[in-house]
Amino acid sequence: MLEVMMPEAFTFTMNEVPLPEVKENEVLIDMERLGICGSDMQIYHGKHKFMSFPIVLGHEGSGTLTQVGDAVKNFAVGDRVTVQPQNFCGDCYPCRQGLYNVCEKLSVMGVHETGMSSDYFVTDASKLLKLPAELSFDQGALIEPISVATAAIRKVGGVAGAKVAVLGAGPIGNLVAQVANASGAADVLILDINPKRLTIAEQCQIPHCINSSETPLEIAISECFGTDGADVILDCAGVQQTISSAVQCAQRGSRLAVIANFKAPVEMELVLLQRKEVTLYGIMMYLRQDFEEAIRLVAQGNIHTKELITNHFPIRQIQEAYQYIDDHFADVMKVVLTF
Ligand SMILES: [Zn+2]
Ligand SMILES: [Zn+2]
Incomplete structure (x- = not known):
């Protein structure tokens, strides 16, 4: 499968890598959409203070499950999903207060660890949220910023x-x-x-x-x-x-x-x-309940999303997409990559 890697600022490499192995608590997502965020642009420019290269970008994704680990209960192949991209320790002071969004060891997919800019993305099932039928994959990719x-x-x-x-x-x-x-x-x-x-x-x-x-x-x-x-x-x-x-x-x-x-x-x-x-x-990121509320508001038709997405680019043109945002900063809102 294709995996897009950033070895350093301003540079993307297209790597052909094997499909990731799916452990018993994990799922494999066939990626459909991936939003580009202000924090992605900071990484692209080499200005993000809290990450290091190389990195596979992408934390605003949506897709369809193609494999489900043996121990996964609430999800099945074919489910349309988005991902809450935070990994946290569960033991530190903020985690013990339920504030895992500010975990001392917070690791965000696409920032501190491998993100979703690949044909398939493997993640723990606990990070998934189902997209109701009325949500498009574009809307699915916007659930992360709406959760902020x-x-x-x-x-x-x-x-x-x-x-x-x-x-x-x-x-x-x-x-x-x-x-x-x-x-x-x-x-x-x-x-x-x-x-x-x-x-x-x-x-x-x-x-x-x-x-x-x-x-x-x-x-x-x-x-x-x-x-x-x-x-x-x-x-x-x-x-x-x-x-x-x-x-x-x-x-x-x-x-x-x-x-x-x-x-x-x-x-x-x-x-x-x-x-x-x-x-x-x-205000720093979100909890799972904020993803649920975001999905609820979009499903009810209470959030305009089409107006926000100004451009789509295929994943293989990710370099052009980032360049486009740099060149048209005043005119661009949300740019979404397609797979
Ligand atoms: Zn974002
Ligand atoms: Zn923690």
Whole structure:
């Protein structure tokens, strides 16, 4: 079978390797779709701080089971699945609190260990989630990023009846806003400086889509939400300016979540969080329940997914796909590889 390996940054090699052996608790997935993520781009550029080459990329996959180990109970050949790509120790302090998403030995498929960019992918059955018939394989590949959003909304304590502002309308910001919308938020505002991303946000029926280079966050919040402001602000942009303005604009007693991967240290006026009693949440990945919620929301038709996928490339053109994202960064949302 084909396995796409990255020996170093900017380089893919197409290797012909034997089909992996399937142990008793494992399954073999015939891959159908694989999403490319911001973290994949960081690896591609050699800028990811927490991985090492060589690596087989890919953590946003969907496919069909073609082999099932003898001890696997709840899955059968032919099941359509997606994969929760986290391996964790189960023993460390966070694992013992049920927070395996921040396990001290967290190993993410396609980042710290072999990922899914191969014709077939072998994994432990405990990492699988079934895709209901109404979900396409494209949607299956989006369940992982949607789970980042369902996890964020869960971790901030839910948004029922809340006014929610999302900073950044890239794939994660878009999905966080959509999940907030689908989870009972009273109103949702999303901001970006990229007009294309704002147009896609509008197509996804996010209620307020505002260009922050024309309308600063403070004005946008008061125009959309009135003087009470935002109950929750979620930063999916990850730059100095957005987090500074979020800290400035956060209402007294409100909630602020950091979902973005900040690539450099930033300055923020912490005293404002203290004096306004703003609760700050760090958001890192997800739990299994967040995958289940993501699948439920998509199956109910509550998340727009077609609008998010701007391009498909065959797996053998993975180099072109990454190059395309680099060359068209402002126009690309989600690029999905096909098998
Ligand atoms: Zn991802
Ligand atoms: Zn652990």
